[in-house]
Amino acid sequence: MGFDYNSLLAFIIFGVTIGVVYGIVALGISLIYSGLDIVHFAHGEMYMFGAFFGLVLAHNVGVPYPIALIGAMVLTALLGMAVERVFYRRLTRAGGGYTVAGMGMIICGFGMSVALVNVAYFIWGAEAEPFRANLDYIPRLSFPGDIEVPESYVLTAIISVALMAALHYFLRHTKTGLAVRAVAHNKDIAYLMGINVPLMISLIFGLACGLGAAAGVLIGPMQSVQVEMGYLMLMKAFAAAVVGGFGSLPGAIIGGIMVGVFENLGAAYISASHKDIYAFLLLILVLMFKPSGLLGVDAKVKA
């Protein structure tokens, strides 16, 4: 029996559509890392909260799906900013990275993850909730070989690309984006230049959590929404961020797509039972040959 190129194409296409979602969550993780030198372990829960906010807005409030998406992003951004202001600020003020405060921040992130999961259990319960979205206005994409990409996946790809482009524009072509980059580069100098550093840090958290929420709302119609959905996404997004180069925003996207395609091909041609291994196998391979990740710099030294 010959090799089925149509199946290969299907696996790659579907790998890319899930990969861009990993990418936008990884983008948030990288954004926080590049801005604050910390790894945010509660980011999967922000993704989960975003999905639930979207679900509540779409099903309970009755707003259209695109509005639910924007609403969930705003609400989760506010939640992220509140969490940063109330819980993380004292630690981030004392420093991040390899400092004692940085370590405290990581532990605080773990604690926040557990706390947010339990809050979600309390509010929404343990059962998975279907996220029904009317996406009839989105066309299905057809590829050679009878491959059809459903509406929700087409929308996911479009929104993800649009969000990445918007973030790129914001960071590269606006004054606030420049201030964010200045804070990411060096907080002390940013202070001296008159930038409101705490506000920018809040903004970074808000942006990152908003991106996570967008991923949650996009994934909702494909996979339903449940309290435990954040953990696996966080792991995949971490893999994507590391593969692409931790702290590199384009790297996060490329890493996400690579993880999505790699795990889909692994599931198809090796074993679907161990699908989650492939993301980490890719991570190990990249770390063996390019420890800083594909687009990361070899040694990150801040001014």
Next chain:
Amino acid sequence: MRILNKMFAGVVAAGIGITATAAFADDIRVGITMRMVSENGQAYGQMMMDEIKGINESGGINGNMIKATLMNDECKSDKGVANANKMVFQEKVHLLIGSSCSSVTLPIVDVTAKAGVPQLVPHSTNSKITQKGSEWIFRVPVSGRYYGGVNAKYVGENIGTKIAYICAADAASVGDCANMEKQMKARFGVEPAYRADVQEKEVDFRSHMQKIKSMDVDGILVAALAETMARALVQSYEAGIGEDVRRIGSSSASNAPVPKIAGDAAKGVFFTAAYAAADQRPIAKLFNEMVKTRYGIHAPDHDFSQAYDLVRIMEIALKNTNFTGSLADDRTAIRDAIANVQGYEGLASGPISFCAAATPQCRDGNRTAVLIGYTKGGENFETEVLARVTMEPDFGLE
């Protein structure tokens, strides 16, 4: 509710022989470990506790009260084994009930076998549970080997033999897949047209569905826990696989989250279970009404009926037990009393009988599977009964 209890009282009375518990004046300790992470899971556990409370309020077991401990194992084997150890060795229960999940029940069988504690299984279907040779295990639900036979017969004779298999990694689904595959081969001489082993909580079935779509199969068996199954069903339609390709569910398709999450994708799915909410017997109608009133459940699945039947069987066995006050002797006596339960007719679609030998033929007490189809998905799902089949005791064994 009273009428339902009276109906069961007749059944219970029929099962009770001459009892003698004069020397025993202690509580009868029962430990329960179940998956209680979902609304339904909590309701199963609560219903058991409520039914036990009802027995106590009606005078208990020949004057002795049942003291039940309910623990949540979250369908995790480590937690289930820890719960079982705690209840068996610390609380010194007379009888252990559990678990809902095959992957949890399987290791607990070793705990109860070693400690010499009778174990009643409420929901787990994996065939291996009773094939371990423990003389302490009794299964109230239908074993997966019977489900496999009923599914294969119906599919092969009514749908076709070119079947794709999606098999999740939880113990029940692994067993359901293996049984169906084995029976399809035995009856029709066919291998799976496609087979994918996926993770227990897999979320992305798109590549599999794409492959299956290109194969022009007659049906797709999705053997997975409820939420995973619902996702697979939805994604099968998203991939463009038409309604003419029938979707076959494993026994978890009976669980309410499947039609709730899958919505329209649940329509047309058929599966085997131990109880159908569409059952027209008066006893079933009363039970449905009771569950709806008490727990707000639209239509009870077979996990509810099995939990209920289990409590009634336990009641029969305990009332037939001669308690002595010696824990080891009492545990043995309870085991023997359960083994003597014959022809119990409750909510299950057929009679439940046990016997003394530590074999699957004796300990898989329920041999009647009912074939059910969803006629409507969503919150207010509807089902129809397609067939009811009773299997031979040694069916599906090597």
